[in-house]
Amino acid sequence: MFVYIQSFLIIVLEIFCCKIFFEAFGEKRTEKNIYRNYGIIATLMLSVYFFALFFANYFTFKQVSIIVVSTILMYLYLNINIIKSLIVSMLFQGLLLVVDYFAFSINTMSLFNGETAGQAYIFESFLVIIFGKALLFFVVIVIKKNIGNKYPTILKDTEWIRFIFFPLFTICVIIAILSISDCVTSKKQADIFFIIAFGLAGMNIVVFYLINDILEREMKIHKNKIFEMQVKSQTNMYLSISENFNKQNKKTHEYKNQIICINSLVKKKHYTELEEYLKNISDNLNKELDAINTNNVIVNAILNTKYQEAINKNIIFVLKVNDLSNIKISNEDVVVILSNLLDNAIEACEKCSDNKILKFKFINKDDFIVISVKNTYTNNILYSNGRVLTSKENKEEHGVGISNVVNIIEKYGGSYIIKSNGNEFYFSILISQ
Numbered sequence: 358m359f360v361y362i363q364s365f366l367i368i369v370l371e372i373f374c375c376k377i378f379f380e381a382f383g384e385k386r387t388e389k390n391i392y393r394n395y396g397i398i399a400t401l402m403l404s405v406y407f408f409a410l411f412f413a414n415y416f417t418f419k420q421v422s423i424i425v426v427s428t429i430l431m432y433l434y435l436n437i438n439i440i441k442s443l444i445v446s447m448l449f450q451g452l453l454l455v456v457d458y459f460a461f462s463i464n465t466m467s468l469f470n471g472e473t474a475g476q477a478y479i480f481e482s483f484l485v486i487i488f489g490k491a492l493l494f495f496v497v498i499v500i501k502k503n504i505g506n507k508y509p510t511i512l513k514d515t516e517w518i519r520f521i522f523f524p525l526f527t528i529c530v531i532i533a534i535l536s537i538s539d540c541v542t543s544k545k546q547a548d549i550f551f552i553i554a555f556g557l558a559g560m561n562i563v564v565f566y567l568i569n570d571i572l573e574r575e576m577k578i579h580k581n582k583i584f585e586m587q588v589k590s591q592t593n594m595y596l597s598i599s600e601n602f603n604k605q606n607k608k609t610h611e612y613k614n615q616i617i618c619i620n621s622l623v624k625k626k627h628y629t630e631l632e633e634y635l636k637n638i639s640d641n642l643n644k645e646l647d648a649i650n651t652n653n654v655i656v657n658a659i660l661n662t663k664y665q666e667a668i669n670k671n672i673i674f675v676l677k678v679n680d681l682s683n684i685k686i687s688n689e690d691v692v693v694i695l696s697n698l699l700d701n702a703i704e705a706c707e708k709c710s711d712n713k714i715l716k717f718k719f720i721n722k723d724d725f726i727v728i729s730v731k732n733t734y735t736n737n738i739l740y741s742n743g744r745v746l747t748s749k750e751n752k753e754e755h756g757v758g759i760s761n762v763v764n765i766i767e768k769y770g771g772s773y774i775i776k777s778n779g780n781e782f783y784f785s786i787l788i789s790q
Contacts, residue, residue, distance in 0.1 A: 361410075366555055368406045370490040371453065372398065373562045374497050375427065376434075378449045379442075381501040383435035397434045401427060424450055456493045461485055484534055487554045494561050495524040527557040652682035655691055656719065663699040672706045672713040679720045685790055686726065690765045694728060695719075697762050698784060702732035705782060709733050712780070721790065726771075729785040734777075762786075 376398060385394065404426045412419040424446045432442040534550050615638060622631040649660045660676070667674040686694070699717070706713040716731040766773050771788035 363551060363555075364409070365402075365406050366559075367486050367490060368402055368409060370487070370555075370558055370562070371493070372402045372405060374453075374490065374493050375401070375431075375449050377494075377501060377562075377565065378452070378497045379431045379435055379445055381497075382441065382445050383437035386434065386436045394434060397430050401430045404430075420450060452496065453493060456496060457486070457489045459489075459492070461489070484551070484554055487551075487558055488528065488532065491524060491527045491558045491561065494558065494565075495528065498524065498565070524561045527561055530554070530557055649676065649678065651678045651719070652680050653684065653691075655688045656681050656695070659692065659695045659699070660717075660719075663695070663703065667703055667706070667715055670703065670707050670713070672703060672715050675714070675716045677718040677720065679722070681719065681721055683790075684721055684726055686765075686769065686788065690768070693761050693765055694786070697759065698728070698730045701759075702730050702782075705734040706732050708735050709780075710735075724790045726788040726790060727786070728788075729783070731781055731783045733780050734782045735780070 387393065405423055408419045408422050408426075412422070424443070427449070428439065428443045428446040431437075431446065432439050435442070437445075530553075534554055618634065619631065622628075622634065649657060649664060651657055651660070656678075660678070664674050664676070684691075699715075702715050702717075706715050712733050714733050716729075718727060718729045720727050763773065766786055766788065769788045771786060773787070774783070774785045776783050
């Protein structure tokens with residue numbers, strides 16, 4: 358009876374390795390209905406155990422059946438198409454067979470003391486299988502780290518190495534137990550060693566999911582912080598827009614009084630005073646009226662606000678825009694992109710002692726939206742995983758700005774380029790309309 362339990366426990370290890378492997382290639386369909394997810398994994402465990410138990414002598418049929426069942430169940434579990442699920446299922450079964458073959462090959466090459474019979478042979482066989490599953494877990498973790506790592510900014514390479522030490526330690530312990538398997542003289546000793554080996558292998562999976570849960574919580578906190586920064590950025594920009602509109606409304610009310618005054622000066626033929634008065638009005642209009650018009654109210658408000666800010670800080674602001682009335686980017690996302698890029702560019706230019714130049718492009722052409730910012734800068738640009746790191750003291754807060762922009766670009770299926778050349782920093786975005 359205990360042999361069947363041992364076999365099922367080994368299947369449990371295998372299925373959890375399968376689950377981790379699949380999760381490197383897709384996200385869960387739902388996080389809310391955990392009973393549904395548990396049911397799918399439990400069904401997969403029972404199905405694989407059934408095929409392994411009753412079709413052990415029909416290898417091809419057993420493997421094909423396991424691949425089909427795991428393909429269907431993982432398709433229901435993860436947000437991937439059925440073809441990808443089939444391919445990943447075949448990859449995992451291939452990996453499983455290779456690792457198991459490698460484990461048994463090591464055993465037959467007399468690395469462990471090998472001449473066993475009867476109960477001792479069964480005990481050693483189970484240990485070799487657990488050794489294979491521990492090795493499989495190690496390989497799957499390495500694959501997940503390099504292919505499906507969702508936490509590149511949270512879990513560093515050194516931390517991954519520390520975590521991988523645990524499965525390596527498990528493999529070494531199982532090898533040590535296998536090396537003394539010929540010294541096992543009773544079933545009780547064999548069962549204890551099996552429990553130790555299985556417990557270590559199982560603890561690897563428990564530790565992995567414990568770390569995974571911690572990282573998921575950290576990711577949620579990080580996303581909440583990004584959301585808060587987006588709200589703060591949008592609020593500040595909308596306040597600027599609102600202030601700009603209020604100024605325009607006040608000026609509209611002033612025009613009536615100005616026209617009355619002009620009319621009075623004309624009637625009285627005070628042409629010298631009229632000329633002086635018109636000159637003052639003209640100078641004020643040049644400062645206060647919007648200089649940029651893209652046929653998009655939000656873009657106009659942002660660009661005019663930032664243009665005036667740049668001019669006040671003695672920054673040369675060069676723009677290229679066209680008709681942006683029909684862009685598909687939402688107003689909220691436009692605010693996030695433009696406010697972050699222009700704020701960063703103005704701040705970088707402001708720190709330059711001379712050559713304070715900001716070049717900005719926002720055009721809609723040939724079914725593509727192009728947004729690019731090029732500005733002079735003095736500080737070194739730091740990169741990590743193709744992304745810019747802030748040089749400010751509060752890196753966690755200020756680094757969110759560029760992350761917000763990148764998230765929006767990816768949301769619309771766009772692409773971007775970040776590069777620095779000499780004393781110029783360049784950020785270009787391309788989004789299909």
